[in-house]
Amino acid sequence: xKKTFKGGIHPPDNKDLSKDCxxxxxxxxxxxxxxLMSQHIGAICKPVVKKRQEVEKGELIGDSEAFxxxxxxxxxxxxxxxxxxxxxxVLGRVQAVVIEPSEAEPACPPEQNSFADFSEDDYTPEQIxxxxxxxxxxGMGGAxxxxxxxxxxxxxxxxxxxxxxxxECEPYITCDYRVMLxxxxxxxxxxxxxxxxxxxxxxxxxxxxxxxxxxxxxRERTENEENIELSVLETKYPQGxxxxxxxxxxxxxxxxxxxxxxxxxxxxxxxxxxxxxxAVIDSAPLTHRAVTVTGKGVQKPANLYVPTxxxxxxxxxxxxxxxxxxxxxxxxxxxTGFSVGELQTPTTKTTGCVLCLTKEEVGEAxxxxxxxxxxxxxxxxxxxxxxxxxxxxxxxxxxxxxxxAEKHNISACMECGSCxxxxxxxIEVTGYIKTGKIRIARANKDMPA
Amino acid sequence: xxxxxxxxxxxxxxxxxxxxxxxxxVLIGLVPASAAAVYHFRQHAVILILTCxxxxxxxxxxxxxxxxxxxxxxxxxxxxxxxxLALSLPPKxxxxxxxxxxxxxxxxxxxxxxxxxxxxxxxxxxxxxFLTVSFGMAMASWHLPAQMNPDxxxxxxxxxxxxKNSSQEQKDQDVKLDAVTxxxxxxxxxxxxxxxxAEKASExxxxxxxxxxxxxxxxxxxxxxxxxxxxxxxxxxGIYLLIRRTISWHIPAAVLxxxxxxxxxxxxxxxxxxxxxxxxxxxGGMLICAFFIATDPVSSPITRAGTVVFGCGxxxxxxxxxxxxxxxxxxxxxxxxxxxxxxxxxxxxxxxPIGGIPDGK
Numbered sequence: 001x002k003k004t005f006k007g008g009i010h011p012p013d014n015k016d017l018s019k020d021c022x023x024x025x026x027x028x029x030x031x032x033x034x035x036l037m038s039q040h041i042g043a044i045c046k047p048v049v050k051k052r053q054e055v056e057k058g059e060l061i062g063d064s065e066a067f068x069x070x071x072x073x074x075x076x077x078x079x080x081x082x083x084x085x086x087x088x089x090v091l092g093r094v095q096a097v098v099i100e101p102s103e104a105e106p107a108c109p110p111e112q113n114s115f116a117d118f119s120e121d122d123y124t125p126e127q128i129x130x131x132x133x134x135x136x137x138x139g140m141g142g143a144x145x146x147x148x149x150x151x152x153x154x155x156x157x158x159x160x161x162x163x164x165x166x167x168e169c170e171p172y173i174t175c176d177y178r179v180m181l182x183x184x185x186x187x188x189x190x191x192x193x194x195x196x197x198x199x200x201x202x203x204x205x206x207x208x209x210x211x212x213x214x215x216x217x218x219r220e221r222t223e224n225e226e227n228i229e230l231s232v233l234e235t236k237y238p239q240g241x242x243x244x245x246x247x248x249x250x251x252x253x254x255x256x257x258x259x260x261x262x263x264x265x266x267x268x269x270x271x272x273x274x275x276x277x278x279a280v281i282d283s284a285p286l287t288h289r290a291v292t293v294t295g296k297g298v299q300k301p302a303n304l305y306v307p308t309x310x311x312x313x314x315x316x317x318x319x320x321x322x323x324x325x326x327x328x329x330x331x332x333x334x335x336t337g338f339s340v341g342e343l344q345t346p347t348t349k350t351t352g353c354v355l356c357l358t359k360e361e362v363g364e365a366x367x368x369x370x371x372x373x374x375x376x377x378x379x380x381x382x383x384x385x386x387x388x389x390x391x392x393x394x395x396x397x398x399x400x401x402x403x404x405a406e407k408h409n410i411s412a413c414m415e416c417g418s419c420x421x422x423x424x425x426x427i428e429v430t431g432y433i434k435t436g437k438i439r440i441a442r443a444n445k446d447m448p449a
Numbered sequence: 450x451x452x453x454x455x456x457x458x459x460x461x462x463x464x465x466x467x468x469x470x471x472x473x474x475v476l477i478g479l480v481p482a483s484a485a486a487v488y489h490f491r492q493h494a495v496i497l498i499l500t501c502x503x504x505x506x507x508x509x510x511x512x513x514x515x516x517x518x519x520x521x522x523x524x525x526x527x528x529x530x531x532x533x534l535a536l537s538l539p540p541k542x543x544x545x546x547x548x549x550x551x552x553x554x555x556x557x558x559x560x561x562x563x564x565x566x567x568x569x570x571x572x573x574x575x576x577x578x579f580l581t582v583s584f585g586m587a588m589a590s591w592h593l594p595a596q597m598n599p600d601x602x603x604x605x606x607x608x609x610x611x612x613k614n615s616s617q618e619q620k621d622q623d624v625k626l627d628a629v630t631x632x633x634x635x636x637x638x639x640x641x642x643x644x645x646x647a648e649k650a651s652e653x654x655x656x657x658x659x660x661x662x663x664x665x666x667x668x669x670x671x672x673x674x675x676x677x678x679x680x681x682x683x684x685x686x687g688i689y690l691l692i693r694r695t696i697s698w699h700i701p702a703a704v705l706x707x708x709x710x711x712x713x714x715x716x717x718x719x720x721x722x723x724x725x726x727x728x729x730x731x732x733g734g735m736l737i738c739a740f741f742i743a744t745d746p747v748s749s750p751i752t753r754a755g756t757v758v759f760g761c762g763x764x765x766x767x768x769x770x771x772x773x774x775x776x777x778x779x780x781x782x783x784x785x786x787x788x789x790x791x792x793x794x795x796x797x798x799x800x801x802p803i804g805g806i807p808d809g810k
Contacts, residue, residue: 009464247803253804254803256802326454327454328455330461332459334459334460336460339454339456341456365463366457366461367455372467375565376747377746381751381753388800389752389799392800415459421463423463424467424468430458431457431458
C-alpha cells in the first residue's frame, strides 16, 4: 500500500520542463544584489554595515537579537551601494542591503569532494548547532523557520524522529530533486549532522514516487545506513506539508493547529540539509541556493545556483527571457508562491522557484478572476488535507464574521491552496482565508487596519 | 516586460473545470435517458423536453432581467433543471402545465431564493410537487410506450382490457397507439397493498411481476414518467457521471442501498403485499433520483457523512411512501423532505479537522 494522507489534489506536475537541467552557476552576476533583511519567519534583522562600506563574500550584514531569527550574510564581495526599502515577495517593502558586486566571476556550486570523506563523529551536537546558527540557515522549503531554533534543544518537546522532506510536492519545482541527484554526498552529510544535532534516533527521507531516479540513487546510498530509511510516498499535493508528511511517513496525527515537535518529530527540507553540511564542514554561511526557473512562459527552463538577493528579472534573462504569452511571474511554487508585479523583487533564502506562467497554464477563469456562485459541491472539503470546511471559513470572512471564522478553525488552515485549485466556481477560497487570518492578527494586536 | 504581469493570491493554477462543465456533464449523463424517452414516447417526449428546457431558460433570463443581475444562463443550470423536470413528467402532460412547472421551478424554487447555490429545495422536484398537487389528474395519467405490445404477457388484467379496447379504437379512428393509458408498475404494487386482500394482492403482484418483467423495466418498455422507465439508460448516465467524478458515489450508493434494505425488510415481512426489492430498484424514479436528483450539490449536505445520511434518508422515505403512502411513487417527496433537513444535517455533521477539534465547536 502506498503511504499517503487523506484528501489532497493531483495537479499536473509539469516537472519535465526542468527536471533534466543540471544546477548551473549564473553566467554573470547582476549589477546589484539586494539582500532583504527579512529572509525568514521571525524578527526582521538590522543591517550591521554602512553605506559605501566594502564587504567580503560571506561577511555578516544583518543580525537580530531576537531568539526566532537568522543572520544574513553577503553573498558576494563588493561595495554597499544603498540601505533602503526594496520590494519583498511577501511583506510588501522591507529594508535591504544593496551590494554592487566587485568580483567578475559568479560563484559555482560547492565542491563535492569535501563532503564524501566526512564523519559526523568529528562534531559535537553543540558545535553543529552553533555553526547552523552562525550560518543563518533557515528552512528552505518555503516557510523559512530558522533552523538553528528548530534543531536546538527543547526540553518541553524532545525530538525523536527526523523526517527529511524530499517530496517537492508542488508542481514545476525541481531544485530539491537536482540537489539530491547532484549533491548527494552533501545532502546525506547534512542529514547526518542534523540528526546528530537534534538528538533524533531515526531519520526517514520522505520522497514522492514521481522521482524514480532519486529514489534509486538514495536507496543505493543509504543501504548501509542503519538510521536512515527511505519512505516512498504517493505523488499527491500537499504531500510535503509538514503535518501531512508526518502522517504519511509515521502514521502519526498531529493535533489540530499544532506542529510536528508536538509528537517528537522534526521535519527539514532537502536544500536545508545541504546548506547545513556546507555550513558545518566548509564553515560557509547560507548565501546561495539552487533555484528552479521554469514555466511555459520562460524561454529555457533551468536550475540555477543563485546568490540570495538576485533580482528576479536577472534570473529570467539568464534563461532567455519571458515569452510573449507570459502573464504571471511567481516566486515559489504555483500553489503557495507569491506572484510579483515588479521583476526587481530579489530572491530570498526561501525562494526555490521562479515560475513564469502563461495564460493557458493559469487558466482563463483564474486569469480573469471570474467567480461564479458557490454551488455547495463540497469539493473543497473533500480535498482539504486538514479536513476543514474551507467554504464556511471563506463565507465567514466575506461576511466579516471573524469570530465564526475562528470557530471554524481558520488558524488550522495551512494555506496549501487545494480548495481554490479544485473550486469549480473559481472562488479564491484560500485568498479569503489568508485575508481573514491577517485581519484576525491585526484585531488581536489592535493594529490599524 | 513587467507591465502586463498579474498579481493575485496563491494558488496560481486551477483545475480546468467550472460550474458549467459540471452541468454539461450532467446533461451528457442524461442523454441516454432522454434518447430512451424519445424512443419510447416519440413526439410527446420531444415536445415536453424542448418545452421545459426553453421555458426554464426563458424564465431564468427574465428573472435575471427583473432582478437587474448579470445573465446567468451560461452556467447551464437552467437547462439541467428543465431537462430533469421534463424527464420526471408523465409523457402526455399538456404543454401549458409543463410551462407552469418551469415557471415554478426556476422562478420560485431557484431565483426567488437568490439564484444558483442559494436554493433550499431542488427546483425540478419542487415544481413537480407543485404540479402534482395542482393538476393531480394530468400528473397521474400514464401512457404506454409507443412500441409496447398491448398483448404483452404480464399486463394487469384491467389494463389489458383497456389496452385492447384502445388499440381497437385506434384502428377505427386511426390514432396512434400511444393514446393508450396504463397503470405504472408501482401503481400495481400500490393497488395490491390497498386492496388489503392478501390473496388478491399476491395475485396482482405475481401476475404483474413475474421475473421476466424485470427485463421490461430495464429496457423501459413500461409505463411511467418520461425519463424513468429505461433503467439501463439511467445506469449508463450514472456510471458516466461517476467515472467523470462529477458526482461522488456516496449519495447514489446511500439512496439505492438504503432503499434496497428497507424494501427487503418489507418484502421479507409480507411477500404477498410488497414487491421484490429489485422491482423497487428499477422502477419509478429510483435510478434517476439516485444519480441525477439526489446528487444536486446545492440542496444536498456538504460533508461526506452528511451526504450519506441524506442519501439514506431519501432511500428510506421513498420506500415508506411507496409501501404505505398515498402515492405510488415517493422520490419527489423524499427529495423535498430531505432537502429541508440539509441545513440541520450540515450542522449536526460538521467537518472534523485532522487531529481533533471539530468544526464549529
